[in-house]
Amino acid sequence: MYDETLRAQKELVLCEDGSNTLYSKEFDEPYHSTKDGALHESLEKHVKPSFSLKSHKDTLTILDICFGLGYNTFATLYYIKKHNIKTKVHILSPEFDEGLVRSLDTFDFPSEFESIKPIIHAISQNLFYEDEQFKIEILLGDARESITKIEEHIDIVYQDAFSPAHNPLLWTYEWFRDVRAICNDDAILTTYSTAAAIRLGLYENGFSIFIHRAELMRYSTVASLQMLEDLEYIDMELKKIRNTEARSMKDKDYLENMHS
Numbered sequence: 001m002y003d004e005t006l007r008a009q010k011e012l013v014l015c016e017d018g019s020n021t022l023y024s025k026e027f028d029e030p031y032h033s034t035k036d037g038a039l040h041e042s043l044e045k046h047v048k049p050s051f052s053l054k055s056h057k058d059t060l061t062i063l064d065i066c067f068g069l070g071y072n073t074f075a076t077l078y079y080i081k082k083h084n085i086k087t088k089v090h091i092l093s094p095e096f097d098e099g100l101v102r103s104l105d106t107f108d109f110p111s112e113f114e115s116i117k118p119i120i121h122a123i124s125q126n127l128f129y130e131d132e133q134f135k136i137e138i139l140l141g142d143a144r145e146s147i148t149k150i151e152e153h154i155d156i157v158y159q160d161a162f163s164p165a166h167n168p169l170l171w172t173y174e175w176f177r178d179v180r181a182i183c184n185d186d187a188i189l190t191t192y193s194t195a196a197a198i199r200l201g202l203y204e205n206g207f208s209i210f211i212h213r214a215e216l217m218r219y220s221t222v223a224s225l226q227m228l229e230d231l232e233y234i235d236m237e238l239k240k241i242r243n244t245e246a247r248s249m250k251d252k253d254y255l256e257n258m259h260s
């Protein structure tokens with residue numbers, strides 16, 4: 001049973017695209033932009049930019065930070081099936097709210113996820129799913145701990161934690177250093193954040209920064225360990241000259257608030 005105290009900390013919210021999300025009272029923030037919509041945001045900010053760059057690969061390993069309601073993972077499966085993409089995909093997703101993942105079987109997901117309901121069911125039961133094309137693993141516990149234990153090499157990172165203001169330890173220089181350490185040399189990272197501090201944390205760890213212009217929503221960020229041809233490049237050295245106050249976030253400024 002999903003712990004009643006934790007359930008009480010969340011409220012169901014209908015987004016403008018018609019998909020449902022939750023509002024976290026603990027983090028004082030919705031799980032998705034209610035304006036952009038949970039499904040639309042997953043597809044436009046994470047899945048589409050990633051697969052437009054990587055769908056030619058035979059295998060892909062994706063780090064989905066953090067699992068939450070699973071929209072990014074489920075939208076990935078939906079997109080792959082819809083476009084008949086043959087890539088084998090392994091998704092690793094840290095999450096410390098086990099009760100939330102276990103409750104997803106009864107969550108009212110959009111009709112687009114109808115065909116993957118058995119996968120949602122398996123994940124809510126076992127925190128794991130595997131077939132010939134997909135392997136999905138929820139890494140239970142604090143993402144800061146889990147990431148140091150990952151042995152796979154990551155091709156795509158969906159950086160979709162609660163906002164830097166509300167969950168800073170998943171946005172610091174040190175966090176991105178740990179992310180970088182498990183990435184392949186041509187890995188990309190997608191995130192809704194366009195903040196200078198976040199882009200600097202990525203840049204200082206070797207990522208080049210690009211603007212992704214999504215459909216019907218605010219632009220977002222794609223970071224890449226290799227130069228990308230088709231996206232708008234941001235010259236971070238120039239940004240640093242123009243904004244001398246900008247700094248990446250550092251663990252030491254937030255550690256006393258770290259989740260135990």
Ligand SMILES: C[S@@+](CC[C@H](N)C(=O)[O-])C[C@H]1O[C@@H](n2cnc3c(N)ncnc32)[C@H](O)[C@@H]1O
Nearest residue numbers: 066067068069070071072095096097142143162
């Ligand atoms: C914005 S939501 C993620 C939404 C998710 N990507 C989706 O598509 O539904 C952030 C999630 O991060 C989890 N979380 C926050 N801090 C964490 C940490 N330190 N370790 C693991 N999970 C964490 C929360 O429980 C929440 O489920």
